[in-house]
Amino acid sequence: xxxxxxxxxxxxxxxxxxxxxxxxxxxxxxxxxxxxxxxxxxxxxxxxxxxxxxxxxxxxxxxxxxxxxxxxxxxxxxxxxxxxxxxxxxxxxxxxxxxxxxxxxxxxxxxxxxxxxxxxxxxxxxxxxxxxxxxxxxxxxxxxxxxxxxxxxxxxxxxxxxxxxxxxxxxxxxxxxxxxxxxxxxxxxxxxxxxxxxxxxxxxxxxxxxxxxxxxxxxxxxxxxxxxxxxxxxxxxxxxxxxxxxxxxxxxxxxxxxxxxxxxxxxxxxxxxxxxxxxxxxxxxxxxxxxxxxxxxxxxxxxxxxxxxxxxxxxxxxxxxxxxxxxxx
Ligand SMILES: Nc1ncnc2c1ncn2[C@@H]1O[C@H](COP(=O)(O)OP(=O)(O)OP(=O)(O)O)[C@@H](O)[C@H]1O
Numbered sequence: 455x456x457x458x459x460x461x462x463x464x465x466x467x468x469x470x471x472x473x474x475x476x477x478x479x480x481x482x483x484x485x486x487x488x489x490x491x492x493x494x495x496x497x498x499x500x501x502x503x504x505x506x507x508x509x510x511x512x513x514x515x516x517x518x519x520x521x522x523x524x525x526x527x528x529x530x531x532x533x534x535x536x537x538x539x540x541x542x543x544x545x546x547x548x549x550x551x552x553x554x555x556x557x558x559x560x561x562x563x564x565x566x567x568x569x570x571x572x573x574x575x576x577x578x579x580x581x582x583x584x585x586x587x588x589x590x591x592x593x594x595x596x597x598x599x600x601x602x603x604x605x606x607x608x609x610x611x612x613x614x615x616x617x618x619x620x621x622x623x624x625x626x627x628x629x630x631x632x633x634x635x636x637x638x639x640x641x642x643x644x645x646x647x648x649x650x651x652x653x654x655x656x657x658x659x660x661x662x663x664x665x666x667x668x669x670x671x672x673x674x675x676x677x678x679x680x681x682x683x684x685x686x687x688x689x690x691x692x693x694x695x696x697x698x699x700x701x702x703x704x705x706x707x708x709x710x711x712x713x714x715x716x717x718x719x720x721x722x723x724x725x726x727x728x729x730x731x732x733x734x735x736x737x738x739x740x741x742x743x744x745x746x747x748x749x750x751x752x753x754x755x756x757x758x759x760x761x762x763x764x765x766x767x768x769x770x771x772x773x774x775x776x777x778x779x780x781x782x783x
Pocket of ligand 1: 470491494495497499
């Protein structure tokens with residue numbers, strides 16, 4: 455049986471199709487990523503799968519439980535860590551876990567056993583008696599993940615698990631996520647707008663834009679489908695200086711957000727010539743870089759746009775500011 459089956463799932467808010475007829479399957483033990491910019495429809499998708507929002511149309515099953523007809527069955531099968539923190543800051547780590555266990559009617563002995571095991575898994579056992587309000591952002595996120603696993607879900611939803619965390623904490627969290635996937639063999643659905651996160655963690659990725667899945671495969675296959683190497687030239691006036699010019703060196707050229715991107719094989723052999731041609735045409739070149747295709751290139755290839763990192767970073771900063779406000783739970 456598939457862990458998750460999604461068929462033509464759609465969610466409309468008024469005229470807006472936030473999720474537009476998406477379909478995918480997830481295997482048992484697989485880490486599946488939904489990668490896309492802010493507003494792409496990632497949170498809405500997992501809210502429907504977690505029975506928190508009803509779809510406008512379409513169907514989804516979690517280990518055979520229909521998200522509309524068997525909501526209890528779905529809820530028992532899933533653990534959720536959403537973007538907004540939902541821990542009680544005035545309770546200790548242990549108390550937060552215990553409270554959650556009671557909600558799921560887990561008996562005391564099992565609760566204690568699992569709480570100890572999970573707090574050890576996420577490296578918080580030593581801090582079990584400390585109030586959550588003394589925890590850093592990364593520790594809180596780890597505690598939320600441990601809590602989401604307490605009732606032994608078969609599928610774990612992680613909505614932007616490392617949003618707003620610094621790179622080092624993000625790395626630690628990735629290690630914990632990998633470890634729990636290996637130790638518990640649970641299926642994990644991650645939403646993220648961080649390409650590196652999707653690349654590192656996910657067995658397969660669905661690239662989502664404006665409510666639609668535009669590509670779906672393993673990170674490696676997605677990148678290799680791009681073909682060749684990528685040369686990125688930052689230039690404010692490329693478009694105006696070259697207008698409709700196309701060069702022999704590649705039929706794959708994109709211009710987006712002030713960056714001119716050329717895809718071709720053996721890029722290093724052609725780089726000097728490309729730069730000299732552009733210089734002759736008086737194109738202003740601010741910087742040049744050359745790399746193997748990344749998931750950002752994959753996104754650009756399928757959508758003609760970049761994942762708007764600036765906007766995402768702005769959102770991260772806003773969230774951090776909000777979380778630092780005293781008294782926020
Ligand atoms: N309750 C709602 N009412 C109206 N529009 C909504 C609602 N929830 C989401 N949307 C809209 O649906 C679209 C998809 O939002 P969603 O939150 O699923 O995106 P996302 O990919 O998760 O991005 P983010 O990480 O910013 O949350 C956006 O245009 C958003 O404004």
